[in-house]
Amino acid sequence: MTTKVLVAYATKNWSTAEIARTITEALRAEGLEPEMRLVSEVGDIQAYDAVVLGSPLYAGRWHKDARRFVRRSAQALAKRPVWLFSSGPLDASASERDIPPVPAVRRALIRLDARSHVTFGGCLEEGAKGRVAHMILKSGKGGDYRDFGQIAAWAHRVGATLGGEVVVAREEH
Template sequence: MRVLVTYGSKMGGTAGLADMLAAELVAQGIPTDVSDADSVGSLADYDAVVVGGALYATRWHRAARRFVKRRTAELRTRKVFMFSSGPLDDSAATTEIPPTRQVQRLMERVGAREHKTFGGWLPADAKGMAGSMAKEHSGDWRDPDLVKEWADHLGRALQESTAA
């Protein structure tokens, strides 16, 4: 079994979550690759794909959306899991935040099995619209323990479905 973790990220926070997830899966003995959603090549080697998107105004970063839309047929024949990032507070660590409407639709489109929302990251020196938001909401709300917990859960789900 081989897993691809792919992501759409503007400022790097979601890319970091994808790296953390992949490292945890590898630590469980599951061969896993990580790639920006715009750079994914063939999916032939992968039994499962984890797609992550940064949330901007409740919508996923374009690269993640586009990946799911363009690769729908291939994704429908694989195990797909999705994650979003993320709230700039501790809400993702204290509650289970459901996918936004748009992400829910993407899940339905490819028959994704599960979704997880992780906290986000907004650097204090962000520019443009992100910069105005950073005046009040900057910080790193990505929780490595929560990522590990979900990765452990994913690893078990993948190994059980392979054994079945």
């Protein structure tokens, strides 16, 4: 039996979707069966053995779709292994050190009994939607700070953890 993992994400300008895709590919390489979905398109999560959930940060908050998903699915999420990720800093800080979760994500970590949270660098480039995004880009503070090696390494650790849990669960039965 293959472990089914939901890789759910919120996004505004699709850079978080690219992070989710990297996570999905790494989990597949670990022998798991990941499915990548926008949180706004996820209904019932009963078919999944584990969930990786991520969102970009805007003004220190997760995207509204991710917050709604946590509220709507909290009971089901709390019954399975969950990992959280954020994308956001428009500088190299996320590659240089661990960045603690913002307050609402910290509360979600506790509420869902999530295994861990990580913040990856963000990406804001020309063509991004939104007035604030345009102001940031105009000020010269945009760019792509995602470290796909760091993202894949984190996802491989998640996958190895899940793979080990499946082996233990099978040996116990």
